[in-house]
Amino acid sequence: MPLRETTTARATAAGAAPAPTGPRHASSGPGGGRFRALRGALVLAWPALAVYALVRITGTAFIAWRAGDDGPGLGKLFASRFDTVYYVHIADNGYEAPLAEGCAVQGELCTYAFFPAYPALIRGFSAVLPLPTGTVAWGISVAASLVAAWGIFAVAEQLIDRRTAVFAVALWGVVPHAVVQQLAYTESLFTAVSAWALYAVVRRHWLTAAALACLAGLTRPSGAAVVAAVVLCAAWALFTAVRKGTGGRTALAAAILIAPLGWFFWFARVGYRAGRWDGYFRLQERWGSTFDGGGFTADRIAEVFTKQPTHLNTVVATVTVLGALLLLLLCALDRQHAPLLIYSAFLLLIAAGGAGYFHSKARFLLPAFPLLFPLARALATARPRAAYTVLGAVVLLSSAYGGYLLLVWKYSP
Template sequence: MAFAFQLAAPYITAMLTCAVLGFAQLVIIDMWGARRGAELRDLLMKWDAAWLTGIADHGYLRVPGRDPFESVAFFPGYPTLVRMVAAPFEVFGVDDATLLAAMIVSMTSSILLACGLARLAIDVAQRLNAYPLGTAFQIAVAVAVTVIAFGAPMSIMYWMPYSEALFTALTVWALVALLRRRYVIAGMLVLFAGLTRLTAIALVVVLCVSALVELWRYGRAHGTFMPIRFPGAALAAPVVGSTGLVAYLAWASYHTRSEGGYFAVQDHGWGSAFDWSSSTWEWLRHNTISSSGDANTVGYLITSWSMILVAGLCLATLRPLLRGRLPWQVWLPGVTAAAIVLGSGGTMHARPRLLLFATLLMLVPMVVLAIARLGRRTDWRLAVGVAALTATLALWCCLGFWVSGHMLIDFEFGI
């Protein structure tokens, strides 16, 4: 019994931390919105949430009051799951069945994400240590990375009818499988991630690199006395993983062929074509510094500095990566996703939300490194380090909740 509790303790604490932060954030958003005359339901249903629930209700190309072709910009994984969960509620005549189902899917995905982050962080920490990790250390790591995720700026998206929580949960568990070299499982999870968001391109890239690495290892060991099997699973993983993404893009492009296909619709509706960062540079030139304090200008500043800080984070993580302190399997998808977002045009106000995925993947290993360094202290510096880390995480949550509230309530434009 005690051993089972020790094994489950990191995941239990991660789930509790996730639930507490989610509840706190929703309460804050509710109170903040009430002061502005907005109801929580209306806030949760803003922008892309209306698109995703509309697709769940009516299907693609039939969302009322919308350009029918623009609906294909949203991948089917999340609305399909919402449709499946909503079906029993609709049978029994439950009001707002689709919204209720969407919240269930997002909250369940958030809990699975918290557990996945705990497992990923423990696996990363274990790679840094030759000895088994203690239960207290595992719990500390699980809580810290959960706070990083659910206290982050724009983490309110995990609790809205958005696909962020589902996609990130699939990603994190795929990375856990990848670190353990379970390539078939990783490929299957990436397949479902590819049905959820276009950002799964970054995961397919990682699977391809992993296959090349395994093939290189096989080539080096082949013909020696070292027994090694041909890496068939690693080579199959990117093929399996890309299936969902390719299948949906083919379907969407076929049904929008009169408009030029999926990417043409994306560019026409949101201007999100890849432009080698010209849109990003143009935005930063005009919106990085401002003396105005109105709500929209503050939103522009949040957008600009989120891009700058994420680019800086990509550079800051290079040194620990090259020293072998960060697993490249976790670093690469984060940097690739950041490059895709920063290298494309589109709705600039959505950048803080779109960069949350990349930020999380790069910060989690860095937090593990910080806690591992603290774990080697035994004197007064341990107490000081723990206090500093706790204060940093608390400030991170304050910043994250404020940014989420401002962009969702006070900011005028879509995110």
């Protein structure tokens, strides 16, 4: 069944700027108007944010219970392991400082595999907060997860309806690797930037979308997905504007130029430091990550059905990748809004097309929230008792699997 569009979404598709969502208020000035608009948007989104907080608190409580009094504390589990070590090191010491224990195989440039936006935020907040750097990193991730939930709600509410948007946020909070949203990792920050960039594209706020795409390109290599969504949609809008002789062409051209700057800057920076144009790709090879178009992923999926034994994480990664492919097809059949389809398709291409780290494929797909919209709409239109029963069961499964990833699985989730 096609996704229903709201009046504002249809206005956007027709080329007109949609009316703001949320309650309208009289404004005594620009500052007061912006504050009232923000307050109205929060009032509209609060059920989604409350549900998201509830499901993530449930997952965290389950992990604390399973860890016990004599197990690793939540601080260690959430803010001092795996990739967090690199982000904290970069924030404290910069990229040039050696990290012998973590870079024994990857070489002296190994920290350059981690994009700079998150360490820069950690460094900035650490300068003003009397807290350990790892705690600051964790706090940024938790705050970003709430901003991401709000952004997901805003996109879904704009294009579908409020009830579906609430379920979309709830589902994002219980996807298999949802526990990563509370780790000191970049997934929450990246999802937040991506969601609001896509919202800006839907609302035709091209310069805002371009600025956020630029930031996404400084956050993760998969920022290319946000850049592609903004650039391709802006290019189509520019082509249409030129053909019809309408205005707004300067903003569209600027958006096309600004959106990829962050992504290209970091690749150029690493290339300059490595002394070769493909320095970043060479560095990724030393990390065991290359791009083969999906051959590695296909082989690992096949092994799940042909070889024994296998790990639970491998099975979940297989189900996630195959499920993402199916959901992308459903989104296309539902004629989901173009920037969302482009974004999800590029994320899936990057995640499934990469060779290496198969157990992390589900985490790499964590920001692909538009793929959840068909499921959210199904829950929104189901009988309440059935919808809440399904969601409650998934919350329990997600909490249990989050505990497995942090307490049983020995590698980065």
